[in-house]
Amino acid sequence: MSEAIRESRLKKTLSTLGRGAVYIVMGLFAFMTLYPIFWLIMNSFKTTREFQVSQLALPRAATLQNYVEAWKMGEFGLLFPNSIIYTLGATAGIIFLSLMAGFAFAKLKSKATKPIYNSFIIGILLTTQTLMIPLFLEVNLLGIYNTRLAVLLVYIGAGLPIGIYLSTEYIKAIPSAVVESARIDGAGFFKILLKIIIPMSVPVATTLAMLNITNTWNEFALINILVSKTELKSLPLGIYKFSGSLSTDYGKQFAALTIGMVPMLVFYVIFRKQITKGVAAGAIKG
């Protein structure tokens, strides 16, 4: 009996120690993630002079001037709405078209399915750098250089390979009998997509939304070559005006970075439950 009690106490102690170790490791990772964000925001309230002499201490006299000047110099008033349009437009386009294509590739098999599917999937392997100049030439030939349409088309195109891959794999797991029953009941493919496939694919759509919202919000290389007018540019281009190898004014640079980062933090805070659920569901079923 006493042996059993001792064993149970040992198990309890080990379990407490194990939990403690897990908390320490998790705490360490949380610190490593959160501290840079805290450091950036803290230093955005310092003057450059103060930052250069003390990079770790709290600001002695916090100033909002960096934000005022960064907002004005970076022309963020113009760039912010563009970022929202590109992010929401591209994300909606990618999700809808990926589910549409995913449905076709998973459930409407024909001889052409494999080659078309593979031609999309090969896009995952292409790097942005290899696409930059061909895309620039293409938008020029199409006469859509310096338009929002060009940016949206390129963003949607760039997001489709991974979107189609995830959607196809997810939709494959939906029983084909559901689609067949709907067909017997007289539903067309588009109706089946809207009424059955899309409602059943919310988890993978959430995963796609999360991937594409952050990617598009932060995208720099493609939009840099697709537009030249300030009124069509997005936030990362404004933020980049503050970073260079000869950079001198850290205060404004950090303020600009914080301005660009805050919307993504807010997005995460508001949708963190959906994001976690979406990733988990997407991971299991996909």
Next chain:
Amino acid sequence: MKKGFFVLLALAVAFGSVVAQEKVTLNVLNYQQADQAGYQEDVAIWQKFQQQNPDITLNIEVLFNEPYHQKLQAYAAAGTLPDVFYVWPTARSAVIHEKKLAKDLSKLLGADFLKDFSGAATNPNNQLGKYMAMLPQSFTYTSVMYVNKKLLADNGFDLPKTYDDLKKMVPKLKAKGINVIMLPNKDGWPMQSCLFSTVLGRMAGDSFVDAILAGKAKFTDKPFIDALKVIDNLYKDGIIAREDNQVGYGEAPGLFVSGKAAIYIDGDWRVGAYITDKASGKALISPAAQQSDFVLLPFPAISGEVNPGVLSAIAGTGWAISGSIPAGSAKEKAAVRLIKYLYSDEVQAIRYSTGAYVPTRKNVKANVEPLVAKVPVFYADNPKTCYVFDGMFDPAVYNVLNDGLIAIGLGTSTPEKVAADVQKAYETWKASQK
């Protein structure tokens, strides 16, 4: 007859006014960083041109650093270069020079305009394409010692004239936690561009670099290894701290001013970091201290040098006009007007006053802070120049040297090994060009 003449005259005046009012649009690709000293002044320069030239509309695209070069590359590939753009005289803008995508400014600007610029700026041989694709705004010395004279005097030292003078400073300054020289090299290029090029010029000379390019010498030859050994010794002797290889280029001026080092090595452009920022009214070094406590000096004499006193220098950046603009068109005339404005006495004086550079335009007068005023004096005192390594070789070669210099700095490689790596990179690059 008289009546007919007046009708014709009236028609000519009316036609002339219509022509005069015809608007020309120029697409401009500007190189500008918003948090750089002189940003506000640059914005004002462009605004003034637009106000003074209502018949020209400027569509200005602003980029900086790598994205600028990517975009210029894309424009060049698509054949849609902006009408006026910013360009490097060297390999950085190779596509423009090699494919002759910019107009020859010597013809467009004319001898009368160009006579006001230094010979180094107007010499086409200083540009990659061997024609005047652009007009350098400055002739930049990439190797300047910013010396805290007061700190040295407080510790009983005179201004250094030889390598040994630097070496003697180490024990006393080290004991106080002060480095003799600060050269931030986390970014890789500063050591190569701001010190090694000068050391190579001193130990081997431009003729050695020319011999390498002609296939008559190798990086593994003694002069190149000797130059690398000087860098190795600077670390071994404690003159430069090995930790400087972890210091970012942007952090260094603040550390230097806070007394972490007695000497700071950088290009002449870095004076802009120390003078008063017009927007905030703040300066890293006050004008009074710039005058009394700081001095610009060449790197001191090195034992074994064959070219005493030479310093690395290179033609600076400038403006170019797209070669696709039809000759004699209204657009070409507008572009020339813009270029002449950008190189005018007025604009160059503003740039000089912000510490951006010392203009190649002669006799530019500006109300400048003491440190900026010391730059042309530095040029005059040190007229002998040598090549900047990264202006002569492809990135495939100088990036290997940059990495090697970091390795020497960290004590993980030797001059002989780095020289062999650079030679190998050069041979590989040369083979790829065939």
